[in-house]
Amino acid sequence: MENHSLSDLHATEAQNDHNHEQENGEKQSNDEKRGASILYGIDDIPPWYLSIPMAFQHYLTMIGAIVSIPFILTPALCMSDEDPARGLIISTMIFVTGIVTYIQVTWGCRLPIVQGGTISFLVPVLAILNLPQWKCPNPDKMNAMSSDERTELWQLRMREISGAIAVSAIFQLVIGFTGFVGKLLKIITPLTIVPTVSLVGLTLFKHAGETAAKHWGIAVSTTFLLTLFSQVMVDVQFPFIVYRKNEGFQIRSFGLFKLFPVLLTISIMWSLCAILTVTNVLEEGHPARTDARLRVLTDSAWFYIPYPGQFGWPTVTVAGVLGMLAGVLACTVESISYYPTVSQMCGAPPPPLHAINRGIGIEGLGTILAGLWGSGNGTNTFGENVGAIGVTKIGSRRVIQWAALIMILQGVINKFGAVFIMIPDPVVGGLFCVMFGMITAFGLSALQYVDLRSSRNLYIIGISLFFPLVLCQWMQQHPGVINTGIKELDSTLSVLLSTTILVGGCLGCLLDNLIPGTKEERGLIAWEKEMSLKQSESTEIEPASSTFDFPLGMDALRRCKWTTYLPFLPTYKQRKTK
Incomplete structure (x- = not known):
């Protein structure tokens, strides 16, 4: 009986060690995933x-x-x-x-x-x-x-x-x-x-x-261009020339349409309105004219x-x-x-x-x-x-x-x-049609957590x-x-x-x-995982190199025990409620 208990104890310890190693491995893997493909991390200081x-x-x-x-x-x-x-x-x-x-x-x-x-x-x-x-x-x-x-x-x-x-x-x-x-x-x-x-x-x-009704042609064209740049051409790379020491001139590319779809759309449609203004296609006082304001x-x-x-x-x-x-x-x-x-x-x-x-x-x-x-x-x-x-x-x-x-x-x-x-009103109206729609969609995206069959x-x-x-x-x-x-x-x-x-x-x-x-039906289980605000109940102070520490004064905060009770300080420790 005693030998059986000892063997069980050793087996449990071995299993715990295995689980601990697995958790460490998963944590290390997650950390590697977080840092993967990032050019400059949160604490990095580019020149x-x-x-x-x-x-x-x-x-x-x-x-x-x-x-x-x-x-x-x-x-x-x-x-x-x-x-x-x-x-x-x-x-x-x-x-x-x-x-x-x-x-x-x-x-x-x-x-x-x-x-x-x-x-x-x-x-x-x-x-x-x-x-x-x-x-x-x-x-x-x-x-x-x-x-x-x-x-x-x-x-x-x-x-x-x-x-x-x-x-x-x-x-x-x-x-x-x-x-x-x-x-x-x-x-x-x-x-x-x-x-x-x-x-x-x-x-x-x-x-x-x-706003869009002041000129539907310009408004719809604005919406079309913004959709084209931000969704269809999002992966198209724009070439440009750079000079590097010891390497000379080189052709590089970057995601122009991915980075600046709104600004590109405004610039193009604003320029079009300027042409229509100069050529007097738009009558005097029309809200689409670039000289209206x-x-x-x-x-x-x-x-x-x-x-x-x-x-x-x-x-x-x-x-x-x-x-x-x-x-x-x-x-x-x-x-x-x-x-x-x-x-x-x-x-x-x-x-x-x-x-x-x-x-x-x-x-x-x-x-x-x-x-x-x-x-x-x-x-x-x-x-x-x-x-x-x-x-x-x-x-x-x-x-x-x-x-x-x-x-x-x-x-x-x-x-x-x-x-x-x-910026001409119809151009802004076209942007509104996309931006307000995206805000609506962002709110509706929370439905992913709930059971829509309920x-x-x-x-x-x-x-x-x-x-x-x-x-x-x-x-x-x-x-x-x-x-x-x-x-x-x-x-x-x-x-x-x-x-x-x-x-x-x-x-x-x-x-x-x-x-x-039920909690699952209401989406609370998935929501709690996404919006977790829990913290370890350990009373040990985190190391000084923490990413979320203040840039100054951390040594002074760590010397004061009362700072662990203030929920907005980096030294705060959440305590278990009885």
Whole structure:
């Protein structure tokens, strides 16, 4: 009996050793896969003469995504098409993007991601500006206004939007720095994400249609070219000549269409509109003419440093803050979903809990800054730049830091922002048809986790997508329908019930957590694997060379035991709850 027990013990030990070796082998294999084919990893520092062109590449990618936002925002603010301040708003967005990106990459989650304006905030912004007190006066009345009166007209609305953005972002900052993100994601399931994100694109279809309808031929051609470059010609290599010491001139190639499909499309269609303008094929005053907003460029100052409160200090209302929370929640979930993807792309280990907490906290801080600066928007991780890392195989943190500096410099050059406002409306409309569609598809991609054969799930998906479109559109067409006698309450309810992503997200979350269903049916098992926020319960401090450590001050943090209790510090250790 004793001999049998001893043999079993030896067999168990041998099996454990085998399992341990297998786990180590799998871990080493995974690490090798993470670093495979990467040109510059997250901690690598390319030489400056390579870093700057790589950084400019990220900058151009960001511009392609951010330039469309003011085309929807500024008309809702009652701003004239020829107002030079439209270029100033773009410059402010770029400037704040540079500041927040540098903070995020250096002290936040420390992943090579770009933070900037997002379309997710446009839905609640439009809901707020649809309130009776914020609707634009009729055109005749606006034309009779003086220049100062028109400036005050849009700045008053900008102050309302800025206050709502800045205060609502405090929620994001708090859940990040307190480590509440993990608990929040327990109720934010895939069936919550689908309507929240998808309705961003679906709600804005009207704006895409109105802009594209100014010249359908140009709009459809823009959509066609963007599809051709980004999908059909994505693997076509573009040749160029380089000179190398001791090797002379050589012909190399790079993925031009893969890297810059949006910028190529804008450049070609903008040039076509210029030809149609010079030849007078487009009549005077047509929105597709390249000189339609020439005054924006000529009246803009060359240099201008954006500053907090440049349009007046933000005002705060309960209706605006609660409505804007929908955009904050959508951006939080979207950013978290990017973190493990970016980490894998740049050859880094999976982001630990403290890095995720800190990343969301810094994103909240960035949105507060965006509100105070008056950009009319918040900040979020740019999916386009995440894709650029996968394409270029350059995941260096230093490259994104250089890109942030370029953004800050370009944000000061006000003429540069004004140039993008001159893009013809039909070209922007064609881009909208693709971009809003992609946002909708990104939200629908969360359906991969759930069982689509389940009638329960299909019911939740259907009602959480369709009902908000019906209710919110009706609310927007009847802005004064809620009349409780309390003006602030009326405004609050009107904004909440007019914000599709809030109504849809809350409906999806409520139904998914109340209607009975198995974890596998609801997609929670696959979702938890994808969005794991767990950390080892070991109390040992990680080595100083950790990828996600702060660049300075780690020795001081490790000497203080209390730092292991703060969920946003690299020394944080998650403890088992009894």
